Amino acid sequence: MKKIHITFALLLYSVLSFSQDISGKWNGTVRLGEDKEISFIFNIENIQNEYVTHLSIPSQRVAGLKPQNTSFNNGILLIDGANLGIKYEGKFNKTSQRFEGKFTEGANTLPLNLKQGELKLEAKNNRPQEPVKPYPYNEENVVFENKQADILLAGTLTLPTSDKKSPAVILISGSGPQDRDETFANHKPFWIIADHLTRQGIAVLRFDDRGVGKSTGNFSEATTADFSTDVLSAVKYLKSRDDIDSNNIGLIGHSEGGIIAPLAANQTKDVSFVVLLAATGIPGSEISLMQSISMRPFPVPNEVAYEQAIRKAIAIAASNKELSVIKSELLEHYNATITPILTPMVGYDEKVSQVINGLIETRTTPWVRYFYNYNPATEIEKLDIPVLSLNGTKDTQVVAEINQKGIEDALVKGENKDFKVLKLEGLNHFFQESETGKMEEYSTIEQTFSPIALKEISGWVLEHIK
Template sequence: MKIISTFIIVFILSIVNLYSQDISGEWSGKAKRGDKEITFVFNIKKEGANYSSVMNVPTFRISGMKPSVTTFTNGKLTIDGSNLGMSYIANFNSELQEFEGTYKEGGIEMLLNLKKGAVKIADQRKPQEPVKPYPYYEEEVMFKNNEANITLAGTLTLPNKNGIFPVAILISGSGPQDRDETFMGHKPFLVLADHLTKQGIGVLRFDDRGQGASTGDFGSATTEDFSKDVLSAIAFLKTRKEIDQKNIGLIGHSEGGIIAPLAANNTNDVAFMVLLASTGISGTELSVMQSKTLRQFPVKDEKAFEENSRKAIAIVTSDKSEEEIKTKLTAHYNNFLRPILSNLNVPKENINAFIDSQVNTSIKPWSRYFLQYNPADEIEKLQIPVLSLNGSKDTQVNAKINQNGIRQALTKGGNQDYKIVELENLNHFFQECETGKMDEYRKIEQTFSPIALKEISNWILEHIR
């Protein structure tokens, strides 16, 4: 009894110690998604009585993700990343000295246990990525968006430390992105910046607000807010003596392609624009289209599915309160989506998680703004040179439909200098591909087609004033 009692006392003391101790540091672990093992790293920091965390996913080379709230109470760790569409809830196992919990993202749930300590990651650099030392000048920079009271961090590359150069600002696509627009193990903006700088064109790329070294809350921002971050980047470049202020341009990828016109139409300092896989139709029409082409489950009646998708959008974009929208949208999805998924034998808890995720994503400020925004309205106002590139195998943004919208807008606005090109066999990220489907991105070694890179740099060099 004495031995057992001693063990119990030690066990209780270890729990009490853990509950009261500082859990700051690096916690890492692996989760399984099908046959894929995904490594997660959380850097947890104590700030007064509260905690904050930064999430990295080395498997996909994602870093600097900042969940909105991190709490640790009575052995329970809660990382609320609703601003990122994720959460992690875990309890501390004092015997194994690890957190045991569940990681959720969208409708996906994975068991994830975290142990304290660093994790060794193999070099995952893709073939096109440059290796230091670079044959050009690179500088880490920071600039303010005074209206939003945030600081944005990025990288400025110039052909040389001395001289005056044209420069392009890179604008990332939807979702929280770092300055390299890291996705599926690729860093397209790093490759694009390297190529342009070697061709004599400076590049500024920066972490989205709330990501990497940038401050601010990504989850509460809209496309319009991101356009003001771009305006802050332009203002910063105008303070630099190395920048040719008559030749500051914007290159926007995906959502970045609809942010760019918004920014350009609010300043006289943009000389040219490159739209990469940009949309030329309204957010509503794009969402309806994607709800059919990117859907991961079959339906018996496509017409009814589209009608119900449009009804969901009408609820989201109504002038009702957020709580009313949430209630009506939940009821609509229960009537519309639940029977479809139930007939496919999807477990009830998975359906619940999927509907909750859909509702929570839909009521965010970004979604409500995006659905009501038509980039053609802003593209029509552009009187600067515009290059539009889309891949013929892009399954996220249909090239023909969206470039038709872009072309009509530019023509209607009387733009005299634009070029629209559909590049064969390229996907949404301008990789040479077989299918163009999203699950193919990570399997491709190429990060950015040399044909697309050359098209961009040649066009810019032709349009420098």
């Protein structure tokens, strides 16, 4: 269920034989094809003789990502973003005065060179749905605590201008480190949803994921279950306010947020309804298998054998064995099944080994292992509150047909008395009107969120306010 906004692992190889202050902005661009680029800005500061880095990705409109540690010793720059699932390591070239290194995302490694200075940005894509101030409602930056996790979560609360207490919803983002707007491909869908709902008289709380933006915590160590406690903390915060109707607090979850929402709702009596957007209704292991096949960027000689190999890899990673044993078994399995496929494409053993090790690390993160073993239908079946489930017919990440069947079957089995499951024609994973639904199309579409989908959400929510 990983989204275009990307989950990274950055590597930069560096040999620098002299000492220097590397404070300042460093920028570079990764080419993902003939017509696609992603630019990165690393703002490195020296604070009390320790380096601190903030990462921005302008094309994704992502800013303020803070890797947990930055070091520069013996010419080696290491930006350790394990808290965000990223890593950058690099080599300084004295002649060109730049870092020359590599960018790695999962099994993919691409060259990335960094030069010091400001990045010249191209004109941003037109996003006509984004609201313009002054807004016809109030907006407030808020911070609330997840005491269980000992973290602070920062967000934005939009409130109708009314003397009465407002019904409210909490927006729950999809997989990967997300800011409060769920920014992806220069789009900010949660901003659009919040604006639309607040204009309809509904307060909306959206917040940065733990470890992202102004929220504290470690994102990479958290699972779907951990994120559900963040949502429960948001519910508790809204209940503490005297301008929120505590009898009308709902959850709206997108993608992974759509499987977090039922998990959170079943742990409290303070959630009155749930909206699932592009949510899954089948086990995570099956979702991962389907995506490994449908989104694979390379051909394989035998599709049946490849599927069997992926199934076994997932089963190994999902087991309850010690992590060291799991990694060892995965290495043996991949060497027998995936290495023969990669070798003709990659061409040399060191590169193959690098890719295999990347696959192993990807399959064994806390989030992924929990996801493999999590069946959202189990939690959906327990819901005794109203449920709206929307999926787009052109969603290539979470296929509507099979997942909506899983969701509807669970609601029927649980004897839920008030639910609506609806497919929206022509919409992709982010509810944009699309041609193909493929991920590479997201950034080229001006529309951020279909007005038809917005109307379905707000109309249903307004009908279910007590």
